[in-house]
Structure formats: structure tokens, C-alpha cells
Amino acid sequence: MLGRLFFLFTAMTLIEVYVLMSIGSLLGAELTIGIIILTALAGSYLVRSQGVQTVQKLQARLAAGEAPGQEIVEGIMLLVCGVLLVTPGFVTDGLGLLVLTPQIRGRLAKAIIAQYKDRIIPQSTFTGNAQGFHYSSSHSSPFQQPPGSSHSAKNDGAIEGDFVEIDKDDNKLN
Numbered sequence: 001m002l003g004r005l006f007f008l009f010t011a012m013t014l015i016e017v018y019v020l021m022s023i024g025s026l027l028g029a030e031l032t033i034g035i036i037i038l039t040a041l042a043g044s045y046l047v048r049s050q051g052v053q054t055v056q057k058l059q060a061r062l063a064a065g066e067a068p069g070q071e072i073v074e075g076i077m078l079l080v081c082g083v084l085l086v087t088p089g090f091v092t093d094g095l096g097l098l099v100l101t102p103q104i105r106g107r108l109a110k111a112i113i114a115q116y117k118d119r120i121i122p123q124s125t126f127t128g129n130a131q132g133f134h135y136s137s138s139h140s141s142p143f144q145q146p147p148g149s150s151h152s153a154k155n156d157g158a159i160e161g162d163f164v165e166i167d168k169d170d171n172k173l174n
Contacts, residue, residue, distance in 0.1 A: 016089040023090060039093045043085025046100055051078050073109040081105075 024032040058071035077099055084096030099105055 012091070016091050019090050020088075036088050036090075036093070039097075040086050040088075043093065043096055043100070044082065047078055047082040047085065050100065050102065051075065054078060069113055070106070070109055073112055074105055077105050077109060 020032065027035075054071055054075050058068045058075070061068040061071060081096045081100045084092045084099075087093075099108065
């Protein structure tokens, strides 16, 4: 894995330098630098606006009691887009703008979720109010009480637990 990352970063850097030098020799240094700064500014604006939309979608899914997996993956992808767009170069800007396109980002997010669905925690819902929290899931959970346990019949909203009182003056357990 480390070797692949090293190869990826080295190859990406070499490709980026080659493209920058080629375009710089055609357009001139000033225009090339201007285009890079312009794409960084435009990209950061677009990432910010789409990030706000993604957070709003995430909040709506949470309010509906649904797992926001798609929105979380898209949020991470937007973070990567921001890094790509701020990194000087045409190749990184092109990749960043490509992933910034909502349709492409949505499809990539779905593909990533499908690829790693076995490693993701089963979708579940946690709701809470003044009476306490409620857990529901379509899958069994290691946190659920076993059948026949003394706590499984209770559903009065109380949370049972043990406590230890500490005397503040001499820090001794009582």
C-alpha cells in the first residue's frame, strides 16, 4: 500500500511538472500562473457552495432518521476536491473539477459505498428526546440485550448503571 501511494504521488508530480512546463512554454509564465490562481479561487468557491449543499442534505437525512452514507462520502470527496484545486497545476485542477461535478461525484460515491459495503457498520437509527435514546436496526447489534435478560423487558426510558462516589476533599473512594 505504501509503495502504491509513493508511486502515485511521484507519477502525479512528474506529470504535473511536465504539463506545467509545456503549457508555460506555450502561454508564458505570467498567464500560466494567472490561470492556476484563477482555477484555485473558482474551485474553492465551488467547493464551499457544494459543501454547504451537502451538509444540508446530510442534516435532512439525519432529521428523517436515515443513515447519511452518501452525503458523508460526498463530503470527503469535496474535501479531496478542495485539496486538488488548491494544489498548483492543471492535472490536479482537472481532476478536482471533474469530481466537483455533482453527477460524477454522486456516481463515484455510490461506487465507493458499493465497494466497501461489507466494511461499513450496518445502517441503524438513533433517535433521542427528553425521555432518552432509542436504537433501531435492520441488523442484529452487539449492543442489544440478549433475550431473557432482566433488562430486556424494561422500556421505561431509564438508563441503569453503577457509580462510585469520590470525596472531593481527600480524593478517596467511598
